[in-house]
Amino acid sequence: MRARPHGVRRTARVEYALPRQDVSASWARRLTAGFLAGSRTPPEAALRTDEATLIVSELVTNATQHGRARCRLRLSTAAGSVTIEVYDDGPGRPAVRSASADSEGGRGIALVRHLSRRLDVTAHATGGKTVRAVLAPV
Secondary structure: OOOOOOOOOOEEEHHHOOOOOHHHHHHHHHHHHHHHOOOOHHHHHHHHHHHHHHHHHHHHHHHHHOOOOOOEEEEEEOOOOEEEEEEEEOOOOOHHHOOOOOOOOHHHHHHHHHOOOOOEEEEEEOOEEEEEEEEOOO
C-alpha cells in the first residue's frame, strides 16, 4: 500500500442544480473550472479544464434550451479521467446536425463527440435523459 498526500483523493464527485436560464452555461463553466482545480480532485484532472468547460457549456446550453425545468450537472474524476453528466427533462435526444458555414448553432454535439473519449445518452423511464461525456486520462 502506498501513502498519498493528505487531502488529495483519487476520485471526487459533485452535483449542481442549474436553473433553465441562459446564464446557467456560464455558471456551469465556472463551477467546472473550480471543481477541477480544487484540492479534493486529482491534480491531473486540472489538465482537462479547457475541454471540460467547453463540453459543460455545450451540454448545459442544450439542456436549458430543450428541457422544461432546471437541469443537473454532475462532475466526477477517477483515475485521471473526467466524467461530465447533464440531466434534463426534455423529451428529445441530442443529435449531430449538419450546419452551414453561416449557421450560429448545430455544432455542439459534434464538438462534444470530438473532445470526448466516450459520449452516451441514457433515457429515463420517468422522462428526460442524461448525456454523459468522458474525457480520457492525460
